[in-house]
Amino acid sequence: MTQSAPQASKQRINVFGQFFASFLGLIMLPSILASSFTYFYVVGLVEREMEQASDTVVGHFAARTDELMEALQNHMIAQLGKSELPRLLLDLEGQGDPENRIDLLKSLTDQVSESAPYQSLAKDAYLYLANHDIVISSAGHFSKAVFFNYFNDIEGYSAETIDALFNGKKMMALSNPQTISLRDLYTGAERSAGRYISATISYPFNSRKPEAYLVMNIDAEQLRQQIHIDASNNAFEAALVNYAGQVLAYTGQGEIDGQVLLRATNSEESEQPRIAAGHRNWRMLSYYSGQFDWVYVGLADERELLRPGILIQRASALLLGFLLLVGVGLSYLLSKKLYRPIRDIKRQLEPRAKPRREAAGNEFDLIKEWSRTLVTEHREMAELIEGISPVMHEYFLSKVLLGEFRDGLSVEYYAREVGFDTAFADTLAVLCIELRYRGDPERPLTETDKTFLMTELKHRIERRLEGQVWLCEIRKELLACVIALPQEMETVAVDVRVGAVMDILSQQRANYRAAAALGCSVAAVSELHRSYRHALSKLKYQRFDEAVQLCEELDEPRGIDGFLPAGQVKQFLNLYKSGSFQSMVDHVNEWLDEARAGGATADIVRQRSTDILNTWLRAVSADGNHEFSIEQYASLFRRLHDSATWDELRLFFRDAAAELFKREHLEDKHGRFDQVADYIRTHYGSDLTIEQLAGQMGMSIGHFSRSFKEEMGEKYIDYVTRCRIEAAKQLLLETDMKLDEIAVRIGYWGRNPFIKMFRKYAGVTPGKYREAHKSS
Numbered sequence: 112m113t114q115s116a117p118q119a120s121k122q123r124i125n126v127f128g129q130f131f132a133s134f135l136g137l138i139m140l141p142s143i144l145a146s147s148f149t150y151f152y153v154v155g156l157v158e159r160e161m162e163q164a165s166d167t168v169v170g171h172f173a174a175r176t177d178e179l180m181e182a183l184q185n186h187m188i189a190q191l192g193k194s195e196l197p198r199l200l201l202d203l204e205g206q207g208d209p210e211n212r213i214d215l216l217k218s219l220t221d222q223v224s225e226s227a228p229y230q231s232l233a234k235d236a237y238l239y240l241a242n243h244d245i246v247i248s249s250a251g252h253f254s255k256a257v258f259f260n261y262f263n264d265i266e267g268y269s270a271e272t273i274d275a276l277f278n279g280k281k282m283m284a285l286s287n288p289q290t291i292s293l294r295d296l297y298t299g300a301e302r303s304a305g306r307y308i309s310a311t312i313s314y315p316f317n318s319r320k321p322e323a324y325l326v327m328n329i330d331a332e333q334l335r336q337q338i339h340i341d342a343s344n345n346a347f348e349a350a351l352v353n354y355a356g357q358v359l360a361y362t363g364q365g366e367i368d369g370q371v372l373l374r375a376t377n378s379e380e381s382e383q384p385r386i387a388a389g390h391r392n393w394r395m396l397s398y399y400s401g402q403f404d405w406v407y408v409g410l411a412d413e414r415e416l417l418r419p420g421i422l423i424q425r426a427s428a429l430l431l432g433f434l435l436l437v438g439v440g441l442s443y444l445l446s447k448k449l450y451r452p453i454r455d456i457k458r459q460l461e462p463r464a465k466p467r468r469e470a471a472g473n474e475f476d477l478i479k480e481w482s483r484t485l486v487t488e489h490r491e492m493a494e495l496i497e498g499i500s501p502v503m504h505e506y507f508l509s510k511v512l513l514g515e516f517r518d519g520l521s522v523e524y525y526a527r528e529v530g531f532d533t534a535f536a537d538t539l540a541v542l543c544i545e546l547r548y549r550g551d552p553e554r555p556l557t558e559t560d561k562t563f564l565m566t567e568l569k570h571r572i573e574r575r576l577e578g579q580v581w582l583c584e585i586r587k588e589l590l591a592c593v594i595a596l597p598q599e600m601e602t603v604a605v606d607v608r609v610g611a612v613m614d615i616l617s618q619q620r621a622n623y624r625a626a627a628a629l630g631c632s633v634a635a636v637s638e639l640h641r642s643y644r645h646a647l648s649k650l651k652y653q654r655f656d657e658a659v660q661l662c663e664e665l666d667e668p669r670g671i672d673g674f675l676p677a678g679q680v681k682q683f684l685n686l687y688k689s690g691s692f693q694s695m696v697d698h699v700n701e702w703l704d705e706a707r708a709g710g711a712t713a714d715i716v717r718q719r720s721t722d723i724l725n726t727w728l729r730a731v732s733a734d735g736n737h738e739f740s741i742e743q744y745a746s747l748f749r750r751l752h753d754s755a756t757w758d759e760l761r762l763f764f765r766d767a768a769a770e771l772f773k774r775e776h777l778e779d780k781h782g783r784f785d786q787v788a789d790y791i792r793t794h795y796g797s798d799l800t801i802e803q804l805a806g807q808m809g810m811s812i813g814h815f816s817r818s819f820k821e822e823m824g825e826k827y828i829d830y831v832t833r834c835r836i837e838a839a840k841q842l843l844l845e846t847d848m849k850l851d852e853i854a855v856r857i858g859y860w861g862r863n864p865f866i867k868m869f870r871k872y873a874g875v876t877p878g879k880y881r882e883a884h885k886s887s
Contacts, residue, residue, distance in 0.1 A: 126453055126474040127447070130449050130450055131443060134438075134446055138434070142434040146431040146434075149423060153423060154420040157420045157423060158416075158420050161416050161420070165394075165409070165416060168340055168347065169349070176337060176349075177400050177401075177402070177407070179232070179337055180310075180402075187310070187312050187327060188312065188316070190222060190223075190225075191314050191325050196219060196314060198215055199216065200240075200322050203240070223236050223247055223248055223249050232330065234305070234330050236327040236328070237262075237263065237325075238324070239323065240323050241321060246259075261294045261295075262293060262294075263291055263293075265289050265291055266290040266291070276311070279313070280317070281312060283310055283403055284311045285310055285403070286311070288306050288358075288360070289308070289309070290307075291305060305332075306331035307330060308331055309328055310326065310327045312324065334360045338407065346412045349407065349410065350362070352372050352408055353369075353404055353405045363388070363410065372395070372397075392412070392414065394411045394413050395409070395410060457477060457481075460478060460482070503530075504529060505582070508581055509591075511637070512591055512593075514640035517640065519635060521637075533636045537595040539596065539635075540593075540629055540630055541592070541594075541643045542591070542628070544626070545588055545650050546564075546625050547755035548560075548753065549624065549755075558587070565584060565590065568616075569584070571615045572615060576611060581593040591646075594609070617658075624658050625660075626661075626662055627660070628646040628647070628648075628649030628652075628661070630644070630645035649664055650662055651714040652664060652712050655716065655760075672715075672719070672874055673715040673716075678829075678872065682825050683824075685825045687824070689822055691822070692768055694823070694824060695772075699723055702719065703757060703761060707757055709883070709884050717751070717752070720754075743770075747767055750767075751767075787804055790804075791830065791831055791834055796855075797858060801815065801827055815827070836857075838856075839857050839865070842856065843877055843884075853877070865877070
């Protein structure tokens, strides 16, 4: 099923859109690939690098913290190893020298003072004797109650709680951060306080029931600073969590749940655990100490950690958006620049091309379809132009022959426009051929038949005189042949080439009668109108009854006029009124006999016949009893024009009378004036007075005159005069009688009345009439 034009247009993809999409894809595809590569791969690479870097950083600070605590442990072990503690313990057990106890206590006090502070981490230290009520610090040795109430007052701890702290084997055991205060011995007022973590080592080291514990109070803030991960973007925090889930130190703001951290570090998930704390999302990196019962937990802020990747993602997205805007603008400009000539071609082709079918597709397809259509139309036009070139040449030649193109420049210009070659070195002459087509009365020739006959004649002449003649059909019955005549043998060429044309016309005499006339010779195409007019003037001298004739200039026949005299016009009208229709036909036949005898040319005969037919039509129109259409009138004149012989003219007027006049009036009317008319025609030489004939008819003169005119169509005196003149014409042509003798013979008393009356009816004097007809 064929799609409608709107549906087809909907399926078309605009070329501009294709250009735009192509350029945009060409520009954006690398941009999208680069942005996608940056957005995913590079950002992922940066994230992985940041994760690895964070692992490295956290591991570094975890190792550093471990080294620090190991150094502190080694320091405390060293202090215990070189102290006088064993001797003091023996002394307190009663196995030593009591006198040395003071010295031993002082020595241990000095050793404790030397052990703290340690690297600004441990503020002070003390030695706790589990089995004795002695605590040795840098300030001296005190009872446990005094020491823990004044020098090391642990907030929230009672004596029982404190005793529980020093139970069992301990090797670098760390307590929870706790507030420890220093109070005045006399007033009990708090002198200083701080947050500390107690690091405890029992002595002996491997004993399950240690006798002494070395405790160093580690400044929680200093430990916090020690485990803090240095980073400019504040993306890392750290925490120390013991195996009990207690947070020993935390570098972040606020509190953090150690149990959560411990559970997260113990998670079996393959990915690094993540927690939320302080309105931030943290990624955990945990490192278990191989020597101590705590875990170093590094917290990396995912947002800060991934900030470079996020910035790169945003930058790549912005860059992609920018490239998209630039790509759209650039694609539009390039597409517009490329599409403009296509659009212009389409606009120029669209009103000219008329495709045979609706083309589907874009503008390229339309242009290709329209181009094929135009090429096809141009090819058809070229074939048509090639076919009508002879017609154009004939049209141009007709303009030249008719005198519309007379100067050489205009002839040369228009000849070049229609492709007519005017380069002729020979002399030129125009041979005009006028045809009178013969037709079957039962089936007259149509215009198509006449066209075929004329075309066949042109083809015969062109084949016979190939390259020597130009043909131009002026009208359907008139053909002009422009014949080339070599200057050195012009006379011979005229005889040969004109003779060839006349021979062709003779072969076609069954189809038409032909009259030809050769015009004068001219030297240029622009002068052909002179030769054409000369040939036309010769055609006026053609005769009837000759099938093929070459017309030459002759003297005009004298005494034969081509126009119907006013008297005869009046006579025809009177005959029609009286109903003497046969007499009207007889008058025409008499004139045709006279014209034939006088050698009248066909042009004169046709002029006179046309006037007679006009007179008949005028009489019929004035009657009002007949209705004839314009087509009937045109048919009468066409049939008159086609009549080419004397017999055809007589037959035409007979048929015209039968068509125009009533049939009953065409019958011979032998009325009461028939004998009178016969008497006048046989006794025109006698003295024919109206009184004599009226008396013979038994009528008065007036009644006889009126009745005669009604019956015969003319007055009595006119009828008598016409009979005498017709007899005189016959005597002038057939005898050598003198004018005086002829005047007496036809009923006149002298030559002068005879000459006067002859000139009135015949238009010329008797002498000139005889002279004209004798010479012809």
